[in-house]
Amino acid sequence: MNATFHDLNDAAVFITGGGNGIGAALTDGFMAQGAKVAFVGRSDASEFVQKMQDKHGSAPLFIQCDITDTQALQNAMDSAVAAHGALRVLVNNAANDMRYDALDINEATWDAQQAINLKAYFFACQKAASLMTPKGAIINYSSITYMMGLAGMVPYVTANAGITGMTRALAREWGPRGLRVNAIAPGWVFTQKQETQWATPESKAAFLQKQCLQDFIKPEDMVGGTLFLASSASAMMTGQTIAIDAGVVGTG
Template sequence: MNNYVSTLFNLEGRTAVVTGAGGHLCGEMARSFARAGCQVAVLDLRLEKAKAVEDEIRAEGFTEVISLAIDVAKKEDFETALEQILAAFGKVDILVNGAGINGSTPFFDITLDEWYAILNSQITGTFLGCQVFGEYMVKQGKGSIINISSASAGPPLSKAFTYSVAKAGILNLTQNLGREWGTKGVRVNAIRPGFLPTEWNRKNFITPEREAAILGHTPMARFGDPSELTGCILWLASDAASFVTGAEMAVDGGYSCMTI
């Protein structure tokens, strides 16, 4: 049984690329791919954050890892990153589009600069990642792309206006590409994390009243931990999910199944 399971979910020798990997959730995803036997490219706008995750991976004894700076709103940055990753590892099998920022500005106070900054980091970055790495994967004839949706993709959460618009777009793009590349060997899926709060979230979004509302709407009555996304991420990346594309997987403690 152990051999059966390990063969079914085997990722050893594959190359995984994670954008936003210097952050709370995607840093854990990058570490998880390394632990699963992957070569890992850690990409982030802040190179020092990416290098910190690379150092953590190396400290665990995994040496096939590189860190690169990328502005996900720039197509040329994705093209350069792809070239560097191919030079280092020879191929790309898995892409997680995880970069993105949020904002809690009241609707009437949102500036165009803030609107575009959030949209660029979220939906534009996901679009460009899918376009550049997806083209490579389609030519290769195989690959798994995992985008990051949200509980705010619909119906939207309060206080996260631009973010919610972006996440709805990411879900739609995921479904579009799942359909478009269904016969190309490239699967495109999304995960829908529940509440796994960062320090920024706690400062800007989660008041005591909001925390009570969130947990009262979550059947498990607790926040999640980034490590609890790992099983879904590794499954979607593996051949065990070979008939799964255009799907959104909720990892949210039951938040999305709750009404009253």
């Protein structure tokens, strides 16, 4: 990461799903700016925490937590503030992009998918608004899937459309308090999970043809845009959704 966002030095940052995939790249990116990062995840992240300690000379605060447990999520955010001070940045990143035939989705599956992909986002935002410093920034990770209307993942696509609407509404509601709320819509980012569960040479080649830029997107490619939205460099931006997708969709 070449850019330096000086106002993020010593800033308290909270990331959901910050120990793997895109989230791990974000934790690394914020720590490189000198931020104090806390993150939650369902799986043990002690190995990643040690990696960050070795790289940056300080460790992120990891709190093991299922974000669908609203009380546990909000308690984790309280713990982060107790450790790092008033919250400056929330990044809602954790998600589950399971594939389903729409005719096979039952009520329990629908509710479970909305719990992780939309409900948890709102209650993290709600808690953040009560913990944030003036001019705090919330960044919600959406996806270009809802812009494309992708088949085979209706619960996830629906939740991401909801994230965008929620982002706009919260930006309007909390703007008078000085809080900014924006969203990032990644394209197909090739995390280890994507490579293991969904990607094939054929599907990757086909998707690459949809992009203007003919390179596969890596988790690290999400860092710069997130830091920009978190920093004072984007001080007058709110209610926006930025696609970082190598040019698959058009916005505006």
